[in-house]
Amino acid sequence: MSTLLSNPLWFATRACGTVALILLTLSVVIGITSAARYAPGRMGRFEIAAAHRNTSSLALVFLIVHILTAIADTYVPLGWISIVIPFASPYRTLWVGLGTVAFDLLLAVTLTSMVRLRLGLRRWKAVHYLAYAAWPVAIFHAAGTGTDTRLEPQLVLYVLCVGSVTAACWWRLHTAGPGHLAARVLAGLVAGALPVLLSVFLTSGPLAPGWSHRAAGPGPAGPPLAAVGALLSGGFR
């Protein structure tokens, strides 16, 4: 309890980050399944569409609080520009950078959805598909830099999130048939690759000893990324 009171920002960052991830996962699952035209029983289709929009909005709110509390917390140096410029933070450059990437993508999805009538279906949809990239990036950001990654409840959460999205993808690919078999199988393999990659990453990374040390710097990208990061955060402070 004392740690909470002495580090309220840090706890807020972690809590909001986790909640944002859950809500984002929920929104993605709703989006995937509703695209397959599934409307359970007495629920209106407009309600499902509204649920997708509302969970996304709520996720974004928690995400913004997560970001703001992380920046405001001076314990780790992040720099304000890290909000939108990826790999600009000297602290855990790669893993925080992934968070920025996910936020940028979600920002693009949100802004285009707000003006989608003016954009037209094709352009709006093209940007919306970036959500398929934003979500796994967020997962890896959480796993790579999340303080609580090693805790069992958090691991269970990752399993549930990844499991539900993978299952939703497979279900949608299944209902999209028959026909286009090769494309659907390929997409199914890609979807199935994510849990595998995450497990491999977790066991060799955060769950293995010495991760904090390995994650501290620029990560696998090496010196070039660290240099860029230092330059950007130094130049804009």
Add this chain to the structure above:
Amino acid sequence: MNVPTGASQSARGPRSYADSMRTAPEATAQHREPARPHGPRLLAGWYESGRPAGLREHLDRYGSAPITGLTTDHRRSRLIHAVEQSGLTGRGGAAFPTARKLRAVSDGRGGAVVVANGMESEPASSKDRTLLALAPHLVLDGIVLAALAVGADQAHLCLPRTRPHLVDALREAAEERWNRRVDPIAIDVHGLPHHYVSSEETSLIGWLNGESAKPASVPPRPFERGVGKRPTLVDNVETLAHLALIARYGPAWFRSQGAPDAPGTTLVTLSGALADPGVFEVDLGTPLRDVIALGTLTQPAQAVLLGGFFGSWLTAEEAWALGYSAPGINAAGGGIGAGVIAVLPQGACGLVETARVLEYLAAQSAGQCGPCRFGLPAVARDLADLAHSRIDQDQARRLQERIGLLAGRGACKHPDGASRLAASALRVFAQDAQYHLHRGPCPAARSHAPVLPVPRPATIGEGDWR
């Protein structure tokens, strides 16, 4: 050049035209004079020489098209004004005032494009291919004049690729004119997929833009944004041929034949219970019974189909009371459409004929809009069931409802046309419908040979639209 087979069978030569006028049946009217043959205009060359007119013959007969100086705004608007004074309306089926279209395109932003529609996807119509075969240079003149009038630098002629001889002949004619410097702009001749809805103006534009020959949603309308996003004029080939003559002889000349509210002449395709079916040129306003008489009725008529497969049935009594003009026919609930006039004899079953047409129309849907993709085949099936007495009162009521839900619910007018035909059939053949419903199929339904020229319906593959 060989006489195209279509022309030799369907267009009238000089002697038989006059002959058929002399033998016009008086049974159709006791106290009138038989209609007098006025000079044909578009088909004048054919009547004179009995063969299609090449470039030399065309120039000898008509002189060159009045294109000199047609580059100033003043001269262009004078031509458009002349077309307006003449009262020329589209001969492709929509009967839109031609001058209004010309003006709308010429007012558009950017270089315009002219597209001549020679597709004639209506199976009951042969006037366009006959005109193209017999007087191609009138059509080509019209294209060039229209292009100059609207300030276009691109001109296209769209023809069905199922008629390769026609496509080749027109291509050669356009090339000959270009080589002899007759035309200031080159006319590109194209062969397109020949489906029913491929002759719709947005289908032509889609195909010319590199997509499928399927109708597109409007807005934007072609005169706003068409080929290459430029203002595009799409006109039927017969309309352009009339334009070519109006440019030479003026609106007063054009109005010297026809009726005050329906000026000029028009091409019609007569078919059905006739001894001499084919393509004729008639003055607008001519009593419909006299027009039909040109084809020589062989049996008493039961009903007449006007316009095309997208048109309407009229009873013989209604038809016999009409003058062949848009105002007259519209007032009776029909339309001139593509100039199709098909006569149903007493012994045939109008419901069976209509059911056959609806089956064809359903198979020809582009399948882009739900009401056409599902509603139209359902109506076709119900109508077939009615024609063959497989239906009960509830299903008959459902058929009426389904017909009512077709019009205005597609991107193009295909479901509208089908709905119009089906509704008019149920009205005109109401007694037959009652008979079929309660007593079984009529003898005609069982055994009469088909009257309307309905092609065998075949499914269209996705790749066949390009």
Add this chain to the structure above:
Amino acid sequence: MSHTLTIDRIACTAHGLCAELLPEHIRLDEWGYPVIRPDPIPGHLLGHARRAVAACPVLALRVARAPRARTG
């Protein structure tokens, strides 16, 4: 100033949200495609109409300001 509902019939793929949100003006035919009343949208339904337009998953609906010939 009257408003009418216009629809891109090619884009429409019968999701049916519009009929859920504006049942006074839109109903679905037996295949799930919208049947739209051709008359103008009454003022008190305009907000609902705009919501229906925004909700369409394929952006097929629009509210047009002047009365148009093609609706329904």
